[in-house]
Amino acid sequence: MEINKRNIRQWSRLGTRGVFGQAILAVAPEHSNLMVMSADLGSSSGLERFRKAFPKQFLNAGIAEQNMIGVASGLAKEGFNVFATSFSPFITMRACEQVRMNMGYMEMNIKTVAIGSGIGMGFLGNSHFGIEDVAVMRAIPNITIVNPADCSEVVKVVEAAVNFNGPMYIRLTGTANCPIVYSEDYTFEIGKAITLREGSDLTIITCGPMVHESLQASELLAELGINATVINMHTIKPLDQKILIDIMAKKQPVITIEEHSIIGGLGSAIAEYMAPLKERVRHLSIGLPDAFITTGEYRYMIEQQGLDAISLSKKIQQFLKS
Amino acid sequence: MKYPKVAEIARFMRRKILEISYHSGTSTHIGGALSMTDAMAVLYGHVMNFDADNPRWAERDRFILSKGHGVLGYYPALLAAGFITEKKFTTFQQNGSDLIAHPVMNLDLGIESSNGSLGHGISMAVGIAYSAKITGKEFKTYTLVGDGETNEGSVWEAVMLASHLQLDNLTVVVDYNGMQNDGLGKDVLEINNMSERFKAFGWNVIDVDGHDIDALVAAFERKSEHKPKVIVAHTTKGKGVSFMENDNSWHHNRLTKNNFEAAIAGLEA
Numbered sequence: 124m125e126i127n128k129r130n131i132r133q134w135s136r137l138g139t140r141g142v143f144g145q146a147i148l149a150v151a152p153e154h155s156n157l158m159v160m161s162a163d164l165g166s167s168s169g170l171e172r173f174r175k176a177f178p179k180q181f182l183n184a185g186i187a188e189q190n191m192i193g194v195a196s197g198l199a200k201e202g203f204n205v206f207a208t209s210f211s212p213f214i215t216m217r218a219c220e221q222v223r224m225n226m227g228y229m230e231m232n233i234k235t236v237a238i239g240s241g242i243g244m245g246f247l248g249n250s251h252f253g254i255e256d257v258a259v260m261r262a263i264p265n266i267t268i269v270n271p272a273d274c275s276e277v278v279k280v281v282e283a284a285v286n287f288n289g290p291m292y293i294r295l296t297g298t299a300n301c302p303i304v305y306s307e308d309y310t311f312e313i314g315k316a317i318t319l320r321e322g323s324d325l326t327i328i329t330c331g332p333m334v335h336e337s338l339q340a341s342e343l344l345a346e347l348g349i350n351a352t353v354i355n356m357h358t359i360k361p362l363d364q365k366i367l368i369d370i371m372a373k374k375q376p377v378i379t380i381e382e383h384s385i386i387g388g389l390g391s392a393i394a395e396y397m398a399p400l401k402e403r404v405r406h407l408s409i410g411l412p413d414a415f416i417t418t419g420e421y422r423y424m425i426e427q428q429g430l431d432a433i434s435l436s437k438k439i440q441q442f443l444k445s
Numbered sequence: 446m447k448y449p450k451v452a453e454i455a456r457f458m459r460r461k462i463l464e465i466s467y468h469s470g471t472s473t474h475i476g477g478a479l480s481m482t483d484a485m486a487v488l489y490g491h492v493m494n495f496d497a498d499n500p501r502w503a504e505r506d507r508f509i510l511s512k513g514h515g516v517l518g519y520y521p522a523l524l525a526a527g528f529i530t531e532k533k534f535t536t537f538q539q540n541g542s543d544l545i546a547h548p549v550m551n552l553d554l555g556i557e558s559s560n561g562s563l564g565h566g567i568s569m570a571v572g573i574a575y576s577a578k579i580t581g582k583e584f585k586t587y588t589l590v591g592d593g594e595t596n597e598g599s600v601w602e603a604v605m606l607a608s609h610l611q612l613d614n615l616t617v618v619v620d621y622n623g624m625q626n627d628g629l630g631k632d633v634l635e636i637n638n639m640s641e642r643f644k645a646f647g648w649n650v651i652d653v654d655g656h657d658i659d660a661l662v663a664a665f666e667r668k669s670e671h672k673p674k675v676i677v678a679h680t681t682k683g684k685g686v687s688f689m690e691n692d693n694s695w696h697h698n699r700l701t702k703n704n705f706e707a708a709i710a711g712l713e714a
Contacts, residue, residue: 190568193565194569196568197573198572200557200558200573202576224560224565
């Protein structure tokens with residue numbers, strides 16, 4: 124799909140799940156072994172057009188996520204490139220042990236796609252939030268984990284994933300009217316982090332919807348003379364070791380920011396990376412608390428949880444002073 | 446008896462079950478292996494289409510051991526069929542071996558999937574059977590499920606989808622020995638109407654004496670159209686070893702020298 128101004132604006136309005144539906148539709152003609160599965164959330168996952176255009180390559184498992192992953196495994200075993208979709212808790216935790224056996228242990232070529240992870244489901248509440256999904260998926264061997272920063276990156280991830288042979292968890296976050304991080308085409312590679320901003324005082328490592336928020340926070344910090352590097356660590360597992368070596372060499376504080384529990388996500392992955400280093404830098408891990416949060420509109424919750432740009436810049440200032 | 450060769454394979458398998466169990470020096474899942482033996486002998490000795498010299502042959506029939514702890518009833522079938530050598534077979538439960546207490550996927554040894562957690566294999570079998578349907582492949586898919594395993598809700602998710610997709614190229618065998626880890630199925634979680642359950646889910650159901658080889662062959666050979674088929678094999682846990690039959694202490698147990706020798710003597714009697 125062409126990444127141009129018009130598409131970027133249109134995708135942003137649609138949000139990540141709608142764009143996932145468009146992107147998977149766009150790659151289908153060149154991938155006759157593609158199979159898209161849903162657990163009775165096809166229409167909610169932007170897959171209606173796909174289902175109509177490629178009925179033989181769409182399989183609804185019904186409201187049965189465990190079986191969906193097992194069936195996906197049988198299809199993958201026979202050469203299908205399977206994308207299995209559902210809401211985050213259902214595809215990562217309801218079906219967790221099927222994911223472990225089929226994607227982890229047997230390394231089947233299955234991509235699980237979480238629709239509306241993080242707290243993007245708003246008033247649907249904690250039952251539908253993906254706040255521990257990265258922690259759970261990260262603990263299972265062999266699974267690549269990707270969390271695109273905006274809708275253009277969803278397109279990039281789908282295009283990369285369809286050519287990627289192996290198990291992957293694609294974490295779609297944010298809502299409709301998703302902020303734009305990439306205003307023009309760019310090079311994307313799974314496992315290769317992207318430096319979006321260079322600064323000399325600290326490094327922010329972030330992913331998903333927090334990329335845009337971190338860039339805004341960096342602008343606020345810049346007004347105070349604090350200059351942040353911002354890294355889009357879209358691939359949470361495996362971490363981009365090369366960029367981490369460069370970041371550590373700067374000997375500046377590291378701030379991780381994620382729309383996920385502070386337990387087990389990107390912040391934990393970075394902390395685990397840094398712990399054995401001889402020369403460590405200070406690390407502030409910002410994310411959602413270890414709690415089921417009070418529910419409301421997406422922006423309300425982001426502000427309540429201190430994940431908006433203003434709160435982030437304040438937290439970072441405090442950390443630098445402490 | 447119409448299939449003496451299959452009966453001979455079943456006898457061979459039972460002897461091998463006892464041998465590797467005894468030589469492992471550990472507790473193994475013996476009882477449920479002996480209950481599934483005849484169905485496995487029929488599958489690998491008569492029903493299934495494969496080439497042990499070319500284990501990855503694309504047209505081979507697929508078998509998934511959903512009841513993953515039934516390896517003692519599986520590896521001897523692979524040995525009899527020529528997928529694994531006697532030398533490989535005797536590595537069972539040695540450090541670093543390919544052959545442990547649950548199957549580890551290894552296509553070159555004829556092992557199609559990794560199992561061990563119950564209620565998974567049948568889902569994979571549904572996926573494989575569906576792939577054959579939509580790509581027009583002729584091979585058949587078989588899976589063996591324990592009756593205790595049907596306690597798992599995911600089994601019934603798979604059962605629903607298989608009938609919805611009209612997978613008449615899929616055959617499930619239920620090893621209906623009436624026992625599970627904690628004792629009689631009826632005491633743990635009532636499953637006395639196994640056939641009715643599958644019928645209600647839209648399957649073709651064949652009830653059969655799971656130790657009657659002729660009846661098993663007939664059940665496998667019966668055509669099913671537009672519906673998946675389940676063979677509810679009524680079996681005896683520990684079948685063939687008199688002191689193990691219907692004694693659930695042999696669900697997972699260790700053979701001493703004395704009872705190994707007694708068991709072998711009993712088989713050959």
